[in-house]
Amino acid sequence: MNETPSPVPARLSERELHALDAHWRAANYLAAGQIYLLANPLLREPLRPEHIKPRLLGHWGTSPGLNLVHTHLNRAIAARDLDAICVWGPGHGGPAVLAGSWLDGSYTDTYPGVTRDAEGMAKLFRQFSFPGGVPSHVAPETPGSIHEGGELGYALSHAYGAALDNPGLLVACVIGDGEAETGPLAASWHGNKFLDPVHDGAVLPILHLNGYKIANPTVLARIPEPELDSLLRGLGHLPLYVSGDDPLTVHRELAETMDLALDRIAALQDEARTGGSTRRPHWPLIVLRTPKGWTGPAEVDGVPVEGTWRAHQVPLDQVRSNPAHLAQLEAWLRSYRPEELFDELGRPTAEVLACVPEGGRRLGANRHANGGLLLRELPLPPLETYAVPVDKPGRTLHEPTRVLGDLLADLMAATAERRDFRLVGPDETASNRLQAVYGVTGKAWQADTLPVDEHLARDGRVMEILSEHTCQGWLEGYLLTGRHGLFSCYEAFVHLVDSMVNQHIKWLRTTRALPWRAPIASLNYLLTSHVWRQDHNGFSHQDPGFVDHVLNKSPEAVRVYFPPDANTLLATADHVLRSRDYVNVVVAGKQPCFDWLGLDEARAHCARGAGIWEWAGTEDGVREPDVVLACAGDVPTQEVLAAAGLLRRHLPELAVRVVNVVDLARLMPAEEHPHGMPDAEFDALFTRERPVVFAYHGYPWLIHRLAYRRAVHPNLHVRGYKESGTTTTPFDMVVRNDLDRYRLVMDVIDRVPGLAVRAAGLRQEMADRRTRHDAWIREHGTDLPEVADWSWQD
Numbered sequence: 001m002n003e004t005p006s007p008v009p010a011r012l013s014e015r016e017l018h019a020l021d022a023h024w025r026a027a028n029y030l031a032a033g034q035i036y037l038l039a040n041p042l043l044r045e046p047l048r049p050e051h052i053k054p055r056l057l058g059h060w061g062t063s064p065g066l067n068l069v070h071t072h073l074n075r076a077i078a079a080r081d082l083d084a085i086c087v088w089g090p091g092h093g094g095p096a097v098l099a100g101s102w103l104d105g106s107y108t109d110t111y112p113g114v115t116r117d118a119e120g121m122a123k124l125f126r127q128f129s130f131p132g133g134v135p136s137h138v139a140p141e142t143p144g145s146i147h148e149g150g151e152l153g154y155a156l157s158h159a160y161g162a163a164l165d166n167p168g169l170l171v172a173c174v175i176g177d178g179e180a181e182t183g184p185l186a187a188s189w190h191g192n193k194f195l196d197p198v199h200d201g202a203v204l205p206i207l208h209l210n211g212y213k214i215a216n217p218t219v220l221a222r223i224p225e226p227e228l229d230s231l232l233r234g235l236g237h238l239p240l241y242v243s244g245d246d247p248l249t250v251h252r253e254l255a256e257t258m259d260l261a262l263d264r265i266a267a268l269q270d271e272a273r274t275g276g277s278t279r280r281p282h283w284p285l286i287v288l289r290t291p292k293g294w295t296g297p298a299e300v301d302g303v304p305v306e307g308t309w310r311a312h313q314v315p316l317d318q319v320r321s322n323p324a325h326l327a328q329l330e331a332w333l334r335s336y337r338p339e340e341l342f343d344e345l346g347r348p349t350a351e352v353l354a355c356v357p358e359g360g361r362r363l364g365a366n367r368h369a370n371g372g373l374l375l376r377e378l379p380l381p382p383l384e385t386y387a388v389p390v391d392k393p394g395r396t397l398h399e400p401t402r403v404l405g406d407l408l409a410d411l412m413a414a415t416a417e418r419r420d421f422r423l424v425g426p427d428e429t430a431s432n433r434l435q436a437v438y439g440v441t442g443k444a445w446q447a448d449t450l451p452v453d454e455h456l457a458r459d460g461r462v463m464e465i466l467s468e469h470t471c472q473g474w475l476e477g478y479l480l481t482g483r484h485g486l487f488s489c490y491e492a493f494v495h496l497v498d499s500m501v502n503q504h505i506k507w508l509r510t511t512r513a514l515p516w517r518a519p520i521a522s523l524n525y526l527l528t529s530h531v532w533r534q535d536h537n538g539f540s541h542q543d544p545g546f547v548d549h550v551l552n553k554s555p556e557a558v559r560v561y562f563p564p565d566a567n568t569l570l571a572t573a574d575h576v577l578r579s580r581d582y583v584n585v586v587v588a589g590k591q592p593c594f595d596w597l598g599l600d601e602a603r604a605h606c607a608r609g610a611g612i613w614e615w616a617g618t619e620d621g622v623r624e625p626d627v628v629l630a631c632a633g634d635v636p637t638q639e640v641l642a643a644a645g646l647l648r649r650h651l652p653e654l655a656v657r658v659v660n661v662v663d664l665a666r667l668m669p670a671e672e673h674p675h676g677m678p679d680a681e682f683d684a685l686f687t688r689e690r691p692v693v694f695a696y697h698g699y700p701w702l703i704h705r706l707a708y709r710r711a712v713h714p715n716l717h718v719r720g721y722k723e724s725g726t727t728t729t730p731f732d733m734v735v736r737n738d739l740d741r742y743r744l745v746m747d748v749i750d751r752v753p754g755l756a757v758r759a760a761g762l763r764q765e766m767a768d769r770r771t772r773h774d775a776w777i778r779e780h781g782t783d784l785p786e787v788a789d790w791s792w793q794d
Contacts, residue, residue, distance in 0.1 A: 019354035027067035029336040030099035034128035041121040047330040049320045057129035059092040061312040064294040066096035078357040087159040090176035091138035091149015106364025110143045118346025140510040143364035146480040153182035160191035161477020165419040169201035177209045177218035184469035189235045194444045197272035202265045205285045210292035212309035243289035280446045371482030372518025379414040387599035394792025397592040403566040405436035412440040424463040424471040425488040433590040468496040484521040491527040492543040509554040519580035532635035538727035544698035555673040560585045560664040564637040567602035589634045609663030616658035625657035632661040633697025642741035667706040691751035696720040731783040742766040
């Protein structure tokens with residue numbers, strides 16, 4: 001372990017010390033004012049009930065600590081000319097971060113109506129947690145933010161994602177001690193084993209221990225400090241400690257400690273970049289202990305508040321109705337001596353701003369926190385290089401994700417110099433057939449290596465860690481700071497990031513209404529190793545429900561695609577990697593899959609999102625079809641085409657239409673989703689009243705939910721996954737869930753008027769084949785030859 005650096009004398013002059021304290025007091029005043037004040041922002045008159053907001057919302061407890069960090073980061077940035085951003089883990093402390101950006105002028109730059117004077121201060125206070133205003137958490141509306149404060153656990157992984165391939169950037173990350181108890185945060189400590197000191201920036205974690213969550217003490221604040229120190233050192237960090245409740249003493253100690261940490265970071269980077277060191281750095285970490293709700297009311301109604309859980313939100317909650325509370329609030333606000341901090345026009349004084357950086361160095365104005373400003377187009381190669389030839393549909397097979405892997409390898413090569421594309425996933429890149437990328441770049445790794453290891457590289461741009469949360473956080477931080485990426489994951493286990501993707505979708509939806517936020521690259525998921533080909537791993541690996549979760553979210557920000565073969569996957573990938581401000585979910589198989597469409601056909605089909613495969617049906621073009629066989633997903637497509645082939649052979653007089661759906665949102669009404677079809681277009685494709693048998697990749701009720709307002713819905717019958725899984729053969733998976741070709745033929749017979757009697761013999765044959773299948777697999781352990789050897793025949 002690298003040794004602890006020796007302390008150095010404090011470098012602050014008395015003037016600097018008091019300037020830091022003035023800035024901190026001003027920020028604390030502004031934070032408290034946002035929670036309470038509707039008018040009289042500078043207390044130029046005695047405080048009255050009508051000056052107080054009718055609903056008191058916000059979080060005071062963490063705000064003084066966040067303000068302290070903001071103040072000292074300002075000093076360090078200005079003194080060292082640092083390019084730095086901060087990820088505010090306790091993002092519910094929104095009033096603190098808003099206060100800092102108002103003081104440095106970046107808030108006024110972003111929102112010119114909120115001027116940096118008394119009038120602007122009044123607007124800042126009024127808008128906070130107020131109808132038509134801004135949220136109480138750090139949010140997209142907050143200048144300088146890349147991290148939504150609504151949910152805890154993701155700050156540190158976001159910070160590491162922001163630092164990747166940003167060698168000149170410092171990412172400070174405040175971690176609340178409540179957040180430090182979450183599972184995602186616990187895994188994200190390991191980001192330091194993936195950070196390359198040559199090509200990446202630095203992350204400075206600041207663990208803020210104020211002792212309490214909403215109503216309970218926090219674990220890391222209550223364990224003995226030697227135990228905490230052992231934990232942090234065991235995680236590969238060099239902890240530095242600051243604690244106290246005397247402001248001037250804490251200012252001196254924090255300034256000294258931050259200088260120690262930044263000197264350490266600079267030395268480690270220089271050691272690697274110019275000295276050629278390949279040892280894994282042990283990056284510094286600051287542990288900051290200050291009281292919760294510091295400088296707020298010590299007691300309220302005889303009960304301790306400062307330094308306890310009671311300071312978490314609003315310490316004085318009856319200010320309008322209780323004169324004693326009103327008087328205590330006024331005394332609290334005046335304790336910051338606002339008359340010293342703001343001039344007669346309400347502008348921050350020179351002392352308050354003495355240590356604040358200027359221009360793009362301000363935390364609220366750094367371009368990395370508005371990453372779309374830095375985004376460049378990806379140099380995507382032409383798809384013709386990778387497309388598989390398709391002379392006739394359904395005769396040849398390829399592994400779609402392996403074909404995509406060749407494209408991704410060339411994309412990695414094309415971005416080798418600019419380093420703005422990464423592939424992330426939980427230990428599954430090769431399993432998902434994307435290993436061609438290893439011919440260009442390795443897997444990022446800074447820990448020890450052994451001779452048996454493969455494809456590990458200190459400068460690798462493939463990120464693998466067996467934590468979906470950390471993968472998600474890394475990629476979000478990477479995208480939000482202006483780069484591109486792809487998240488490859490087993491379909492069943494991407495559910496682990498359900499809550500994280502919620503937050504990102506909400507972020508994207510909000511930024512669409514903020515003209516100052518430049519669009520960022522989309523968050524792209526490739527879900528493979530999917531439900532229908534997890535026959536070998538079994539029930540635990542079989543869950544296609546992530547798309548249901550995503551399609552519940554803001555329609556302007558979410559897209560779901562089911563490319564049925566290799567060429568449609570190429571066309572889909574090309575589209576999503578070029579897109580902006582979406583969450584794109586692409587579900588595609590890694591097992592050998594029939595090739596249905598040539599590249600030009602695939603492009604046209606993907607552009608339509610849904611279309612008729614005329615070559616697969618038996619329509620005569622004169623009358624409406626007797627039945628529509630629809631499909632979405634690679635395995636459902638194969639089963640529908642196999643069913644269409646059986647119907648063609650046994651019921652040649654039946655007019656069958658085959659419709660394949662790539663873009664699931666096409667099923668929605670146009671007024672509900674930007675990709676939705678108008679009724680006339682939908683009716684032309686699916687008819688208004690003919691039976692529709694729809695074979696769908698996931699849970700069948702999603703299709704019903706998307707199409708419930710369509711005229712044909714009473715005649716829509718959906719087959720899909722219905723939680724019947726086990727370790728079995730591939731075809732048995734579809735039989736167990738009634739998605740197989742024989743069941744689909746039976747569905748057609750059951751639903752087309754007049755067929756039930758006329759085709760009773762064929763229906764019985766189909767049922768018998770299902771029975772024969774069950775007996776066969778139990779004896780042989782493989783699928784029926786007629787299934788295993790099937791291919792499309794014209």
